[in-house]
Amino acid sequence: MRKKKTAICTGIFAMLAVLFVALLLCCRQRPSQERARVVLYCSVDQVIAEPIIAEFEKQTGIKVAARFDTEATKTVGLIQKIRAEGVSPIADVFWSNEIFHTIRLAHEGLLAPYEGPSTKDWPALLHDAEGKWYGFALRARVIAYNTQRVSREQAPQTLEEVLDPKWKGRLIMAAAEFGTTGGDVASWFAHYGFDRAHRILQALKANRVRLVDGNSTAVRMIAMGQADVCFTDTDDVYAAQRNGWPVAMNYLDQGGNGPLVIPNTAAVINGAPHPELAKRLMEFLLSEKCEQMLAQSDSHNSPVHPSLAEEFRTYAIPRPLSVDYKEVADQLPTAIKTAGEVLR
Numbered sequence: 001m002r003k004k005k006t007a008i009c010t011g012i013f014a015m016l017a018v019l020f021v022a023l024l025l026c027c028r029q030r031p032s033q034e035r036a037r038v039v040l041y042c043s044v045d046q047v048i049a050e051p052i053i054a055e056f057e058k059q060t061g062i063k064v065a066a067r068f069d070t071e072a073t074k075t076v077g078l079i080q081k082i083r084a085e086g087v088s089p090i091a092d093v094f095w096s097n098e099i100f101h102t103i104r105l106a107h108e109g110l111l112a113p114y115e116g117p118s119t120k121d122w123p124a125l126l127h128d129a130e131g132k133w134y135g136f137a138l139r140a141r142v143i144a145y146n147t148q149r150v151s152r153e154q155a156p157q158t159l160e161e162v163l164d165p166k167w168k169g170r171l172i173m174a175a176a177e178f179g180t181t182g183g184d185v186a187s188w189f190a191h192y193g194f195d196r197a198h199r200i201l202q203a204l205k206a207n208r209v210r211l212v213d214g215n216s217t218a219v220r221m222i223a224m225g226q227a228d229v230c231f232t233d234t235d236d237v238y239a240a241q242r243n244g245w246p247v248a249m250n251y252l253d254q255g256g257n258g259p260l261v262i263p264n265t266a267a268v269i270n271g272a273p274h275p276e277l278a279k280r281l282m283e284f285l286l287s288e289k290c291e292q293m294l295a296q297s298d299s300h301n302s303p304v305h306p307s308l309a310e311e312f313r314t315y316a317i318p319r320p321l322s323v324d325y326k327e328v329a330d331q332l333p334t335a336i337k338t339a340g341e342v343l344r
Helices: 002-035 046-060 076-084 100-107 181-192 194-206 215-223 234-242 275-285 288-296 325-343
Strands: 037-042 063-068 093-096 134-146 171-174 210-212 229-233 247-251 261-269
Touching: 037 046, 037 076, 037 275, 046 063, 046 275, 046 288, 076 093, 076 100, 093 100, 093 275, 100 181, 100 261, 100 325, 134 215, 134 234, 134 288, 171 215, 181 194, 181 325, 194 325, 210 215, 215 229, 215 234, 215 247, 229 234, 234 247, 261 275, 275 288
Parallel strands: 037 063, 037 093, 171 210, 171 229
Antiparallel strands: 093 261, 134 229, 134 247, 134 261
16 A cells, blocks of 8 residues: 555656646746747738738748738727837837828837848938838829729829819728828828818819728729729729729829829837847848838839839839928828818
């Protein structure tokens, strides 16, 4: 009996020893695993961003915990989350599909300076003076139209042409509260001045413009014949054409001065929990590889790296509007408020 009890006790002690060793190993591994995980907030379409995130993970062995936004609250949802977490941030890096809200986050002290191997010669227009954000992978604002309902010769080519009464009841645009439409409307205030921008909004109201919850929705509706033209971005038109939809585009020229160009932006969150990993992810987002993948994707962003310009000149944006992005960002609250008051 004593031998039996001894064997049982030995077995229990052995099991406890195994559990203790396993617990020690787990505790030792956990910090290492946490160090190899970077948190990314991303307002780029998930289907576009995920292959790029996967490539970063493959190259570095660093895991990315990505949080995406919805189409209905594009960009703004994540912006609000970054503000709410300001004193105790969760995210390390913010990858946005636009620039204007990013600039406002920098002004609010929510972004941290970053410098890396590729940032030394970055285009002056596309980075913050303190390195709090960098722009890359360009899109442009366009007028999309249904090719079965509007001929190439009839399609409007400027913002002013869309104000013609012949487009009454035939135009759709996303609401200015979300996505790139707010920045587009804010660029009217920066480019034309308040009074003329206000008159443009009134003319759109007179033409019975319909508001929807996003650019992709607007493009889908014109493809289905529910409207003839819409304001949107180049990537949404490229996606529609990939689907075989009857959609074409003209650049949304502002008074003969060219279309608004909207870069992606990347920034490190101030107080990022994993600052060294954030730097690794930033360097990848600003790399030629990332821009190449974006240019090859359905989004077809126009790269800013000179080495890629010739390879992807099909997606180059002609005669971009000369605009101060910081001024547009300053106009954003006024533009969104005014557009809401006039158009709704």
